[in-house]
Amino acid sequence: MVRTPKPISARSTIAHVAERAGVSTATVSRVLNGNYPVSKEARAKVAQAIDEIDFVQNAQAKALVQAKTGIVGVVMADVSDPFYSEMIGSIQNVCGANGKLLVICSTQGHSDVELSYLQVLRSQRVDAVIVLGGGSDDDQVQASLARQAAALAREGCRLVLCGRPAPDAGRDTLAVEVDNVDAARQATRHLMAFGHREILFLGGPRGSTTSRDRLAGFRFAFDEAGWASEQCTVDAGDFSRQAGYDLAKKHVLGGTRFTAILAASDFMAIGAIRALLSMGLRIPDDLSLIGIDDIPSASDMVPRLSTVRLPLSEMGRLAAGLALGLDRTAPLRPLGVSLVPGLTVGPLPASGEALIGRIAG
Template sequence: MTVTLADVAARAQVSPATVSRVLNGNYPVAAATRERVLKAVDDLDYVLNGPASALAAATSDLVGILVHDIADPFFGIMASAIQSEIGGPGGRAGGERLAVVCNTGGSPERELTYLTLLQRQRAAAVVLTGGAVEDPEHGAAVAGKLRRLAEAGTRVVLCGRPAMPDTDAVALPFDNRGGARELTDHLLSLGHRRLGYIAGPPDRTTTRHRLEGHHAALDAAGVAEDARWTVHGDYDRRSGYEATRELLSVAGGLTAVVAANDSIALGACAALRDAGLRVPEEVSVVGFDDLPFSGDAVPALTTVALPLTEAGARAGRIAMGREETPGGGVALVRGELVVRGSSGRVRGR
């Protein structure tokens, strides 16, 4: 049964005119009302109705770029690189496309809503950046929306996100396991055996894969791990600071902190300084991503450099059909260990 505008209005408890205003963006609507309408659109999977359905196979000049947090340089760098590639020979109106950056705030519900709205707008391409939420129900819902986008002629690219089977999405996943293992191997080679780990949110693929790489390095070296020495938080400086304070309270003899990204690492360094500990003389700290500030920190951060600009640019070219898709639709993007001043040998070695 076809879902109508009236069905959405009834679900959101607003008038059909209000639904139209929200979807067309041509009239101001209260934020709470807008959220309610968008949730109803997503719940009912409302896309097109009436005569407009005849246009379902057509695509517009719109390109959607989904990010978790546009204020995070990790996502900003990729979004900028993607946007730089969406014009050119493949576009219309002088080679330009309209890029819309959709900031989900890490909300699974917002991610689904944006995908629905981009489908409704018949986007030429959609690029999803960063890790995925690890929830089977959400994953199935996202896969369903990606299939419908592809069926309508939209190119779908996953940049920094694991491949999604049974969809036509091209995937350029980051080698988070391999990079994390190399990072921990580096610390082990410096004599560290008492390593604290500050992870990201537990429901993210990036978090799990980086933690798995860390565990693999410890296991290979025969280093036993205390579960209390792994603390989860957000991918930001505040979480790094608070998690390090927690590690210092439970991890006696801590000699190194492995942070799941560079922002966390900065917070860890600040907490260690406030505790009267020197980096790296007393505690080494390493990060991940090699964000622009990492080389300017004092001391400069040892980290795994991900080619965020290059990966984003490639995703943009594939999305615009200006670069061939990799064999099998998946190409692993590897990082590179960058050793700087924040890591050093254990004292006495």
């Protein structure tokens, strides 16, 4: 006779399992929650009872007994942003090789949504959580993140941040950092090497750790050179292509003085290039431009986008290794970055003057 599998339901099942296994309901709860020591004999009885109730032992039953689901949660701002593709590829490779399934959550850059997803992933008893990209530098958000990390750790789940620093109170948080300060510093110095001193800096969202660090690197380069960064213009977007397009067009039409643009992400740089070309400007003859990240499409641009390469693939691999416990210690220092000169940065225009009001609305 073939028995029809019966799914395990929450309230009635504990008593049913306890009766079939010949143990107390408290023992069953301890086995399922994995938060108290239980003898091997009792654990085996509970596992056998679950097997008999379900007949075909499914993934849910195994997860209940082992307190593992085989799932790794990945939280990021925007799944459509190519900045994340190489990191996700590396994470997928590591997790796939270790029998783990990825669940991807997109926050659209909202810190409250990010914290909410961490709570949801906790409730699903995932094995680990990896959060990609920059985060909010707000003290309250940082404190909430530290509390979530502590709660995950108590439940045997690792939280790994990839591309941002760990919260000051985040003893339970592992972080794979990248040197965003040096990335912007190198990009700025590259523009300076071609004589550019009036630079339009297109940053990311205000309050973002990545935005903060890249703006700091931009200003640090001016301090090193003994030049005043006050002669430059700083504006903020959201790292998107549309933001790059809108901001570049706004400043050209508004008569802002600049000879070069430093976009805080390649995606913004690509949007800015589209805006400049649509207004009849030549790159780099009329204006120079550089981005940061070296996303895959940067090398497909014509001319090739000048940028600063972040080790995105390595970041993902290290984060996955930490999340799965394959590596125990996070890198002690932020990962290094490297300049990719490209072809979108050139000398000052022949006049040596900043672009100002040359394009009529």
